[in-house]
Amino acid sequence: MELLRDNNWVLTIGTFLPMVGVLIMLFIPKADEVAHKAVALATAVATLAVGVWTLVLFDYGQAEKLQFVADAEWISIIKSSYLIGLDGISLPMYFLSMVVTVLVMIYSWDHIPNPGNPKAFLILMLILQTGMAGTFIAQDLVLFFVFFEVVLLPMYFMIGVWGGEQRQYASLKFFLYTMFGSALMLVAFLALFFKTGAESFAIPYLVENGASIARNTQIWIFAGMFIGFAVKVPMFPFHTWLPDAHTQAPTQGSVILAAILLKLGTYGFIRIAIPVLPEAAKEWAPWIGLLAVIGIIYGALGCLAQTDMKRLIAFSSVAHMGFVMLGISTLTPFGFNAALFGMVAHGLITGMLFFVAGSVKERYHTLEIKRLSGMLKQVPRLGWIMGFCAMASLGLPGLAGFWGEFPAILSAYSPAEGLPEETFRTFMVIAAIGTVFAAGYLLWLYQRTAFGEPSAEFSGHDHGHGDGHDDIHDVTKFEWIAWTPLLISIVVFGVYPQLMFDVLDPAVKATLAVFGG
């Protein structure tokens, strides 16, 4: 594969710039909270600026090739190097991670969750940003593994320290699940390394040589990676950490988790597992498809049973990631495109939904669906935004969600050559039913919380509760600044999806070239 090496400083700076902010913040006393917020925000904005510059420099005519490639010596003794690069598949996720971090930083300006301490909170967020961006640019398995793991600890603390009632349980569960997955993934990576002649951990090299591994061995190695990535996605039946983590995490944590961290798993399938082990991928594809559609239906049914708004959104993530995995399991360019689009769309929409949920919680001090109602009357703008996101999430044409979901279903109609057509068509039908459920639970949620009259409990402080509900106010300035970019992107990508498909498609076709197709 040809590698483009121009401007290769841009990725390194974009990835490690947050660490500069961390270093500065370490020397600012804890009490100076405004300074911390300012430095963190400035760092995130500067990082995003580098991201924008990356978008400008990116050669869209050659989106299928790795660009900005840098290859420096790192751990030469184990033949691992600092090999980074970006193609059309990584670019959207890489950039999205930077956008989301900036928005979350803005949101954090007046929303530092209990027990406070913005210094630690924001430092963790910046470390998280480095880990996320690094995962999307790493083109060496060891480097990928390191970045993949870097996000673990900050998230663990974010949930465990700034989370809800059950935070300690949720954070540990999150950690152990992911760590278990990545331990097996690491063993799989090493087995891959030795089976390809112990020459290199570089992904481009492995893509060229992985296909020569014996079929049975491929299947075993794929199994190890599958567990690592499937836990992260999360796929049914490895999903049980997700509802707890999401529900307990602070708003910022939930947004980053939904928007970026889950995508590390699907990205791993697309970037590593499938192109490196094509034979095994074909063998595994029907099973992945099966688990994906189980996830879709299970997630939807789970949603219908929830009484907590955040938990419901978390379960909807399981369903949505099911669509993404279904697209991936078809092993077709069409399915991959849908999956990648779905990843970004889900990031935008579900991230936004978690923002809304966080703001609802902040105002009403509860997320219990039963107790909320009449948001449209009481906080009309927040109510409308929530309606908009619900529509986007259920896949309304014209909004971004549609282009992730619909093509994914469609792609199952004709999976790649050699995959059982009937099976995948059955999956298609089941997935289509899943969309009906999605409309069901989202509309039901919206109807119960936004329609009707505000409940007496929250309709004012003149009811003698004494605790007062003065803080039930509509969308604030910082929320507007943080949310508008997401809302606009949801519309823009909904109306003109070509914008992203143009970047994705060449890279997807190049990735799937291993299937001779």
Added chain:
Amino acid sequence: MVAESDWVNPTIDYHALAPEIVLAAGIVVVLLVDLFTSEANKWLVAPLASFSLLGAFIPVVTLALSDNTMRELFDGRYVVDEFSLVIKGLFILAGYVVVLISTDYLREGDYYQGEYWFLVLTSILGMVMMASSRDLVSIFVALEFLSIPAYMLAAWRKRDVKSNEAGVKYYLLGVFASAIMLYGMSLLYGIADSTLLTEIGETLSDEMTSIRALAVLFVIIGFAFKVSAVPFHTWAPDTYEGAPTPVTAFLSVASKAAGFVALVTVLYVAFPYASDVWQPVIWILSALTMTVGNVLALRQTNIVRMLAYSSISQGGFILMPLAVAGEGTVGQSALRAVVVYLMLYAATNLGVFAIVIAVARKTRSGEISSYGGLFSYAPGLAALMTIFMASLAGIPPLGGWFGKFAAFQAVLSAETNWGYAIAVIGAVNSVVAFGYYGNVLREIWMRPAPDGDTAPVVIQPAIAVALGITALATLVLGTLPGIVSHFGDLASLSSAFGG
């Protein structure tokens, strides 16, 4: 045989022996100064001890930089090569950190000071000798040299029953292990008619009889005690808990590393052709050690006991690559994994103990629950402890991950089913380990301070320096492991495997 030939004065390469000579001189000076100073000036001895360690480090560096990288003394019974230099450097630096974390602990605890430094230096001298020994006699002498002071150090809190128990247990099981090993060594001498490791290796290459296998087994079991491999680990938790904390740090890092160095030397130089005998043994020891250590660590409520079991479990990971070290060309990468692991483990674990000492000075407790709320009143210590715990758990980009990575890599490079099996056991164990490391982090970050006591922790300068060294090593070696990994590229020792 020596007895038959005329005595020839051996030519001595004083440069090669310089680290040992400097240390020996330091020991003498420490002893004399301690004898002739008044009680009020005993503090003088501690800086002397650290100077002699730093002084001994200089020749290690000059030897490493010299062109002659293979110096054989006394007919190859004492060898100064890259491997031994790296290990000597490790022992000396680890010893230096131990001195740093002991200084204030000793002064405030009202212990005998002069003798303490004397014994620590003596034990380090034993370790440094161990790194070069290539002969059964010199290995045994070095082993006793490093162990006997350690027995006394473990019982240093004279009026504390637990400390006495620690010393006695350590002593009894230690001599028991030595006896088993000596028996094995006597069999080896009988078989090979030589105490030189290389000659034993050659003899063992022809045929493996049951008596030979027994000799190999006994020697390995002797070392298994030293490295506290399960089921020979029972002394470790009690000794670690009862001994003064700096001594525990010393035992769990330096003394353990010395055991591994001896084991590796014997396996690689004397037993390369007996790998069919020792590979299964090490495999079982490794699997048992990491699993049992982990499971028991999960149940501990005292931080030092937890660290004791954690160190047992880490020992299992260090043994792991040796379980397949005899396969093809694995020897080289297995040796590298062991050396790299020992270095990263030493840096991290010494850091952990430095924090344990600093925190215990305030809380006066060894319970894990006493770490509650540390993050709220001592964020710096909390952040460092997080770094160290994450490193022990093997989470990138903190030092420890590369040790685990190197171990996995070595094991999988064997491409045997035994290798795959132990890799999976290791992978599962590395996850389980987070259960107890994460537990400490949970106390630090997520629990309130016990009794609402949030008075800040005072960190003494010596501890601060120790923390600085260990944290820097943990972070830098984790992000740029290339620095240490070429230390592990030690051709001379693993050449026996045809590598």
